[in-house]
Amino acid sequence: MLRAFSSDEVLRMAPDANSAKSGQELAQIRKWVSLGSDGEAVWGECQGSGAKPYQVQIALTEPAFKCSCPSRKFPCKHGLGLLLILAATPEAIAVGLRPDWVNDWFAMRATKAAKAVEGPKKKAAASDPTAQAKRREQRIERANAGLGNLSTWMRDLVQGGLGAVPSKGFAFFDGQARRMVDAQAPGVARLVRKLGSLASCGAGWQREFFEQLALMHLLTRAVDRFEELPDAMRADVESVIGVTTATDDLAELPGVTDRWQVIAQETELEERLRVQRTWLFGVESRRMALVLQFAHGSARFESTLSPGTVLQGELVYYPGSGQRAALRTVTATAETLSSLDGWALMKDMLDVYSAAIAANPWIEELCIPLKKMTPVKQGSAWFVLDATGAALPAAIRDVDGCDLLAVSGGRPVDLAASYDGRALRPLAVVAEGDWLSLAPAIEEATR
Amino acid sequence: MMEDLISTALLGTRGGTARAAVMPEDVASVLPSEAADADERLLDSAAAMTLYARAGVIPREGIELPSPAGTDQWTACTPVAAAILARICEEAMHPLLLEWLEFAARAERRPPHWMLPKLLDAAAGRRALRVPVSAIIDERGRWLTQFNLKWQFTGAGDQPPVERWQLGNRQQRGEALREVRACDPALARELLARTWGEDAAELRVEWIECLLVNLSDADEPFLESCFEDRSVRVREAAANLLCRLPESRFAQRMVARVSPLVTFRIGAAGSVLKLTRGKKASWNVALPEACDKGMLRDGVSEKPGSSMGPKQWWLQQLIGFVPLDHWTRSTGANAAELVGANGGEFAAVLTHGWLAALARRPIAEWIEPLMDVAGPDVFQSPGVLQAVPLEARSKMMKLLSSRVAQNVYFLNQLIEAWRPLDPPTSSQLLDGVDLHTLLLSEAHFALHASSISRCEGMLTGWNKAGEHPRRVDQVLAILSMRRTLRQEFTR
Numbered sequence A: 001m002l003r004a005f006s007s008d009e010v011l012r013m014a015p016d017a018n019s020a021k022s023g024q025e026l027a028q029i030r031k032w033v034s035l036g037s038d039g040e041a042v043w044g045e046c047q048g049s050g051a052k053p054y055q056v057q058i059a060l061t062e063p064a065f066k067c068s069c070p071s072r073k074f075p076c077k078h079g080l081g082l083l084l085i086l087a088a089t090p091e092a093i094a095v096g097l098r099p100d101w102v103n104d105w106f107a108m109r110a111t112k113a114a115k116a117v118e119g120p121k122k123k124a125a126a127s128d129p130t131a132q133a134k135r136r137e138q139r140i141e142r143a144n145a146g147l148g149n150l151s152t153w154m155r156d157l158v159q160g161g162l163g164a165v166p167s168k169g170f171a172f173f174d175g176q177a178r179r180m181v182d183a184q185a186p187g188v189a190r191l192v193r194k195l196g197s198l199a200s201c202g203a204g205w206q207r208e209f210f211e212q213l214a215l216m217h218l219l220t221r222a223v224d225r226f227e228e229l230p231d232a233m234r235a236d237v238e239s240v241i242g243v244t245t246a247t248d249d250l251a252e253l254p255g256v257t258d259r260w261q262v263i264a265q266e267t268e269l270e271e272r273l274r275v276q277r278t279w280l281f282g283v284e285s286r287r288m289a290l291v292l293q294f295a296h297g298s299a300r301f302e303s304t305l306s307p308g309t310v311l312q313g314e315l316v317y318y319p320g321s322g323q324r325a326a327l328r329t330v331t332a333t334a335e336t337l338s339s340l341d342g343w344a345l346m347k348d349m350l351d352v353y354s355a356a357i358a359a360n361p362w363i364e365e366l367c368i369p370l371k372k373m374t375p376v377k378q379g380s381a382w383f384v385l386d387a388t389g390a391a392l393p394a395a396i397r398d399v400d401g402c403d404l405l406a407v408s409g410g411r412p413v414d415l416a417a418s419y420d421g422r423a424l425r426p427l428a429v430v431a432e433g434d435w436l437s438l439a440p441a442i443e444e445a446t447r
Numbered sequence B: 001m002m003e004d005l006i007s008t009a010l011l012g013t014r015g016g017t018a019r020a021a022v023m024p025e026d027v028a029s030v031l032p033s034e035a036a037d038a039d040e041r042l043l044d045s046a047a048a049m050t051l052y053a054r055a056g057v058i059p060r061e062g063i064e065l066p067s068p069a070g071t072d073q074w075t076a077c078t079p080v081a082a083a084i085l086a087r088i089c090e091e092a093m094h095p096l097l098l099e100w101l102e103f104a105a106r107a108e109r110r111p112p113h114w115m116l117p118k119l120l121d122a123a124a125g126r127r128a129l130r131v132p133v134s135a136i137i138d139e140r141g142r143w144l145t146q147f148n149l150k151w152q153f154t155g156a157g158d159q160p161p162v163e164r165w166q167l168g169n170r171q172q173r174g175e176a177l178r179e180v181r182a183c184d185p186a187l188a189r190e191l192l193a194r195t196w197g198e199d200a201a202e203l204r205v206e207w208i209e210c211l212l213v214n215l216s217d218a219d220e221p222f223l224e225s226c227f228e229d230r231s232v233r234v235r236e237a238a239a240n241l242l243c244r245l246p247e248s249r250f251a252q253r254m255v256a257r258v259s260p261l262v263t264f265r266i267g268a269a270g271s272v273l274k275l276t277r278g279k280k281a282s283w284n285v286a287l288p289e290a291c292d293k294g295m296l297r298d299g300v301s302e303k304p305g306s307s308m309g310p311k312q313w314w315l316q317q318l319i320g321f322v323p324l325d326h327w328t329r330s331t332g333a334n335a336a337e338l339v340g341a342n343g344g345e346f347a348a349v350l351t352h353g354w355l356a357a358l359a360r361r362p363i364a365e366w367i368e369p370l371m372d373v374a375g376p377d378v379f380q381s382p383g384v385l386q387a388v389p390l391e392a393r394s395k396m397m398k399l400l401s402s403r404v405a406q407n408v409y410f411l412n413q414l415i416e417a418w419r420p421l422d423p424p425t426s427s428q429l430l431d432g433v434d435l436h437t438l439l440l441s442e443a444h445f446a447l448h449a450s451s452i453s454r455c456e457g458m459l460t461g462w463n464k465a466g467e468h469p470r471r472v473d474q475v476l477a478i479l480s481m482r483r484t485l486r487q488e489f490t491r
Helices: A007-013 A017-026 A077-088 A100-126 A129-160 A162-167 A170-182 A186-199 A205-224 A231-241 A247-252 A346-359 A398-408 B002-011 B025-030 B038-055 B079-090 B094-107 B113-125 B127-136 B138-147 B161-167 B170-183 B185-195 B201-210 B217-228 B232-242 B249-258 B293-297 B310-321 B325-331 B335-340 B344-360 B364-380 B382-387 B390-399 B401-406 B408-418 B423-432 B435-440 B449-463 B469-489
Strands: A032-037 A041-046 A054-059 A064-067 A256-270 A273-282 A288-296 A309-317 A324-336 A366-378 A381-385 A391-394 A413-419 A424-431 A434-437 B262-265 B282-285
Touching: A007 A017, A007 A077, A007 B079, A017 A077, A017 B079, A017 B469, A032 A077, A041 A077, A041 A100, A054 A077, A054 A100, A064 A077, A129 A162, A129 A170, A129 A186, A129 A205, A129 A231, A129 B038, A162 A205, A162 B002, A170 A186, A186 A205, A186 A231, A205 A231, A205 B002, A205 B038, A231 A346, A256 A324, A256 A366, A256 A424, A273 A309, A288 A309, A288 A366, A346 A366, A346 B038, A366 A398, A366 A424, A391 A424, A398 A413, A398 A424, A398 A434, A398 B113, A398 B138, B002 B038, B025 B038, B079 B094, B079 B113, B079 B469, B094 B127, B094 B469, B113 B127, B113 B138, B127 B138, B161 B170, B170 B185, B170 B201, B185 B201, B185 B217, B201 B232, B217 B232, B217 B249, B232 B249, B249 B310, B262 B325, B282 B344, B310 B344, B325 B335, B335 B364, B344 B364, B344 B382, B364 B382, B364 B390, B364 B408, B382 B408, B390 B401, B390 B423, B401 B408, B401 B423, B401 B435, B408 B435, B423 B449, B435 B449, B435 B469, B449 B469
Parallel strands: A288 A324
Antiparallel strands: A032 A041, A041 A054, A054 A064, A256 A273, A256 A309, A273 A288, A309 A324, A366 A381, A366 A413, A381 A391, A413 A424, A424 A434, B262 B282
16 A cells, blocks of 8 residues: 555655755656556656666655755655656555665665664773763763853853943953863853853843853852762753763663654754754653754755655663653654644642753743634734733734644644743644745855 | 842942942842952842842733734635745745736735745835735735735825825826826926926926826917927927827917828729729828928927938928828718828829828727837837737737747837737747747746647747747746646636
8 A cells, every 4th residue: 555645644754845846846657657556666767967867765764865966955746746646646656566776775774774783782882881981971071171161251251241242342251251161061162152152142132141150150060069960960960061862872761662752853054054853742751852864065864754654663862861862763653733732820830840941940941832822913912812811921922923824723732842941932833734934045046 | 139240240340439238128139248349249140149039020911912814805825926926926926926817816815824924025116016916915914914014005005196106206206197197187287387497307207207107188289389398308398298189279379280291092992893994092192391480489499310311301201190080071071091002103192191190199990000010119109009909910910920029129028019819819929930039038927828848838949949948938837837827816
């Protein structure tokens, strides 16, 4: 049986609007030299500008794409076009045996998958736990020295008075951030830069700046007494400092198997690096997971995580109390999100947040699924209300807010929202059975 | 409490004047008890207070809920129709958007709610979309307009036209004037008179052209007064409108000038047995002796632009200002007979005069006879195309096929005037057109649905040659969207 994706689902897989458009243009049978499928795989040859047609193949289980075209977008327009044909006119695709080029790819995938299962065990056996622990210890020590320097810098600021901060300029913060990078504490360097940007925020900067400064001070306190901290908190402190967890270390940890709802996704451009944040919600575990993927320039992200769908499989959480997790073995399912089984009362949501910052005071924001919430615009201010009328302010751009109001019509909707202790930031909405992103899209530069 | 800490921090702890802030008991109990420096104590307290406040946020009460949107009257369009709409809006394909909106209105299906902001934005940017968009946004859309001033097309978000006329730029003023003119012609005249003395000649010409909407005899005194204007172009613009008013003093003056010069002699029929040949009808033409002050004032120009003699030039202009129906009325003959009559050595003067008159005020009956003698030049003015009656269009398309076949610009004019093309005209267009011309024109937006498949077939076959591959794809995509939309809205 062919796993049928609807045209809608296929278009959501598109990495950007341009690809979706080109994919639709390629969803015309006359563009294809050959089309075939055997239920598990679908393949086709698409006439491009060159003499040889591009060979496109899709493993329908995940779906996984491969195409011989030079595009670095993923999935490319040929893959999308092929899936769109499958969605709209499956009868145009001949059922038959896989040609060699399809067989080759599937054989390669099978070998890779087998390696992935065996791989971590072998490596884990090879790596020496004592040596690893020692390396981490050294990094903490070096960071500790760096943080001592930071502590002095912060105390100087407070002694001299924060009133003088806005006039200090970019270099003052940038210099300190560089010292933190040298001390192998890139996470702290980022916090220092953030502090610098808060100082130039204009009216009302004082509170935000001071709160951020105080939490950084708390971090230096935590590092001073690192040995006394419980294990989970040590892991949190390490992650705030920027001591990365090696993939090998993750392989040691137990995974969590669940049905994972892909409730929100956001992609940001940092210099030439695209950072994709995907928030998953475990249906059974009722735990949120944040999966980060990185890609340089227009390179593709390693895994296709289509927001608004449900994945099945195993994730592994990073050490500590945070939401950050890595994919282990996750595959797509046919299910799409028609509602979010989230928190329906603001006070319950706030309890979850309080518990989270109690465990890890440096959490910057927490993504939480919310159920039956009404978005309200009052003058230029936005709020989100639960059924009892309890409201939290919402940080939302007017353009996204109008999309939100359009689908809500003044009635309760389900939201995936991020909370930072001050305002909710809606990332996606599920209304009338449809998932809609509220995160600003970044337009990929067309090549 | 946090405020105390902030003000201490702003001043700095160096002076040693900082006083210990009073902390809530819960917070005080977690602070390090050992005596520390003032700055450390301050930062410790601030960290605890920050977390204390963040962990203890109490939701607000009493935010007023807006009344929710009413239930939509129509069901949503299909997801495929919605996806096409999203693409149309993203790529700003306005002719297709209009078609989408028409389909939706006819089928009584509404867009999905998530498309409403984009549709309202599109309508806010283009006046022509406002009525068709307002017609299909249903309850939800009407509810949504309260949140964005730009979407309130008839409300406070939109300045009244009188204000736009006073304060707007050239384009806005023209739009405002046409709007006022459509509902209150007299007010438009009044507005125009208010700034008449200050507006440049170029603007005065444009404003006069705006009066074409709802033109009537009531405008005659104002237009007549324009003949006192110092700009030739203003006088010409006024003359162009006045010759659409057969009862105007201007039209009467022109008729009086031309009548003694140009007379029609009715032909004699031949005998029934065709033993004697009939005598063809003919024109008797005399040239005006001079271009007097009156003629100059009425917009006749003295110097011919071409190598034509000045007297012929004056006569040609005079004929151009005479309403065409004067000839049918005064002679009792029909247009075909009048154009077919022998014009002798001045035949060209008559034809060009009539062409000018036709362009000023198109009369369907004259189009074909004049095309017989002048060819596609009849259609210099788009108004003439619009005057071709529906039932005559496919035949006209056939007559024009050699012109249409090679001339993208002309084809686009024709499409603009006749959109949407009816089935026989569409089919006639495909019969005669050169594929290259078709491809570069806007015909794919206007072809009747019954011709879409055929057009796709023609382009697909031609595509093998590999010319303009991107444009072929683009046109085929639009044709396919139009075909799909038709199916989606008849489900």
